[in-house]
Amino acid sequence: MVGCRASLDCVLPGIWRVDLRAPLALFGVPLVVRVNLYVLESAEGLYLVDCGPFAAFSHVRALLARAFPSRRLRRVYLTHSHFDHGGAGLRCVNDGVEVWAASGERSMASAGGPTGVPQAFRYPPFVPTNWIVDGDRVPLRESCLTAIVTPGHTPGSLALYDEASGVLLCGDLLLGPLRGYAVTLLLAVLTALRQPGEEVRRHIESLSCVRRQLEGRRNVLVLPGHGAPYHLKDRPGAFARSERLLRLALMLKRPFLPFGSGRAC
Numbered sequence: 001m002v003g004c005r006a007s008l009d010c011v012l013p014g015i016w017r018v019d020l021r022a023p024l025a026l027f028g029v030p031l032v033v034r035v036n037l038y039v040l041e042s043a044e045g046l047y048l049v050d051c052g053p054f055a056a057f058s059h060v061r062a063l064l065a066r067a068f069p070s071r072r073l074r075r076v077y078l079t080h081s082h083f084d085h086g087g088a089g090l091r092c093v094n095d096g097v098e099v100w101a102a103s104g105e106r107s108m109a110s111a112g113g114p115t116g117v118p119q120a121f122r123y124p125p126f127v128p129t130n131w132i133v134d135g136d137r138v139p140l141r142e143s144c145l146t147a148i149v150t151p152g153h154t155p156g157s158l159a160l161y162d163e164a165s166g167v168l169l170c171g172d173l174l175l176g177p178l179r180g181y182a183v184t185l186l187l188a189v190l191t192a193l194r195q196p197g198e199e200v201r202r203h204i205e206s207l208s209c210v211r212r213q214l215e216g217r218r219n220v221l222v223l224p225g226h227g228a229p230y231h232l233k234d235r236p237g238a239f240a241r242s243e244r245l246l247r248l249a250l251m252l253k254r255p256f257l258p259f260g261s262g263r264a265c
């Protein structure tokens with residue numbers, strides 16, 4: 001994909017962050033969407049958490065082939081099926097890669113993204129090959145992740161948590177930063193503005209639920225869908241900030257916002 005850039009950094013032994021920047025033309029305005037994918041090392045090969053936009057996937061595949069020449073991509077775990085996180089699902093399925101998602105994502109993925117949104121937020125439809133449920137375990141080489149289904153941002157949003165090391169891969173459960181990520185933060189807020197209020201309230205409940213699960217832990221490393229990884233002790237207000245933004249969206253809801261009735265990012 002022309003204009004696509006990606007870098008790879010080791011976050012922890014067996015976990016790498018792909019910082020992916022992909023061009024997005026919205027109403028003729030050239031923008032850049034910046035999203036994190038995470039590469040996880042397992043005994044059978046590589047797993048990816050999210051696969052990025054459809055058009056950027058050949059770039060991601062080439063990056064993985066260069067960085068891990070002897071390891072095959074075996075599975076993708078989708079934190080959710082918005083275009084920037086799961087848009088390349090069909091490419092993965094066609095490559096023979098297992099695509100795992102929570103069942104709540106079935107209808108959005110098989111519809112090629114939300115309906116009533118600009119074409120830029122849609123992608124070729126696909127059906128995930130495997131379904132993950134709350135509490136399922138994902139064994140990695142150095143650790144083991146537990147699935148936490150966190151509905152709200154989408155019906156089947158998913159977080160993955162390693163209780164032993166305190167690593168939380170949370171997709172868009174926590175809203176991303178403003179600096180360097182204005183496009184995706186704006187899209188996340190627009191998503192909340194467009195959603196039925198009950199879905200935004202469910203997102204707030206998911207925040208509370210995950211926050212409760214982390215209570216008592218001194219050092220949680222958050223690996224977000226957008227923005228640099230951070231330790232929760234360095235941003236103790238991260239959950240409260242996301243909740244505030246969602247509550248603001250609930251207050252500001254208007255029926256005449258752009259983008260029809262769908263959700264974007």
Ligand SMILES: [Zn+2]
Pocket residue numbers: 035082084085172184225226265
């Ligand atoms: Zn996102």
